[in-house]
Amino acid sequence: MAPVGMLLIGAVLGWVSVLAEEPAAKTVADRYAVYWNRTNPRFYRGDYHLDVCINDYLDVYCPHYMDSVPAERTERYMLYMVNYDGYSSCDHTATGFKRWECNRPYSPNGPLKFSEKFQLFTPFSLGFEFRPGREYYYISSTVAENGRKTCLKLKVFVRPANNCVKTVSVHDRIFDVNDSNSIEPR
Numbered sequence: 736m737a738p739v740g741m742l743l744i745g746a747v748l749g750w751v752s753v754l755a756e757e758p759a760a761k762t763v764a765d766r767y768a769v770y771w772n773r774t775n776p777r778f779y780r781g782d783y784h785l786d787v788c789i790n791d792y793l794d795v796y797c798p799h800y801m802d803s804v805p806a807e808r809t810e811r812y813m814l815y816m817v818n819y820d821g822y823s824s825c826d827h828t829a830t831g832f833k834r835w836e837c838n839r840p841y842s843p844n845g846p847l848k849f850s851e852k853f854q855l856f857t858p859f860s861l862g863f864e865f866r867p868g869r870e871y872y873y874i875s876s877t878v879a880e881n882g883r884k885t886c887l888k889l890k891v892f893v894r895p896a897n898n899c900v901k902t903v904s905v906h907d908r909i910f911d912v913n914d915s916n917s918i919e920p921r
Contacts, residue, residue, distance in 0.1 A: 764790045771837060771875065772798040772810050773885055784890040787853050788899035789867060793891065797837030799846035809840040812875040812887070814849075816863070822872035825886035834873065853893055867895045 767785050769777075777783045787793065798810040815821070817831035827833075835849040853865045865871065873889040
C-alpha cells in the first residue's frame with residue numbers, strides 16, 4: 736500500500752479512537768464568573784464566597800465602560816491573593832501578591848477577563864497550585880476621593896475530592912472516591 740494510503744488509514748483510526756472515547760473519560764469542570772466591581776451586589780455584605788473543585792475555573796471580569804463615561808467615574812483595581820489576615824483586614828502589603836490588574840476600563844474588545852484554574856499542579860511559572868480542603872482569598876482595595884476605603888473581597892474554598900462528583904449525564908459518574916472507577920490510590 737502506498738505511504739499516502741497508510742497515512743490516511745492512520746488518521747482515520749486516530750479520529751475514530753478520539754470520537755469513541757467514553758464520556759466518563761472526559762474531564763468535567765465548572766466555570767464561575769465574578770464581575771469585579773463595586774456595583775456587584777454579591778460584594779455588598781463582604782461575604783462573597785465560592786466553593787470549587789479541583790479543575791474548576793474562576794473567570795474574573797474587570798469593569799468596562801463606554802467611551803462616554805468620564806475617566807474619574809471608572810473603576811480600576813489591582814487584585815491580590817492574600818492569606819486570611821490580609822483578607823480580614825483588606826491589606827495586601829504584608830502577605831499578598833498581585834494576581835491581576837484591571838486597568839483598561841475602555842478596552843475595545845470588551846471587559847478584561849482573567850481566568851484561574853484550580854489545579855493541584857501547574858505547568859506555568861506564574862501559576863498557583865491549590866490544595867483541596869483549603870480556603871484562598873482575593874481582595875482589592877481603593878481609597879476614594881472622600882478618603883473612604885472600598886474593599887472587595889472573595890473567598891474561595893477548594894472542596895475535598897470526595898465532595899466533588901462531576902457528572903456528564905445522569906448515569907455517567909466521573910469522579911467518586913467511593914466508587915470502583917476512582918483514580919485515587921486505595
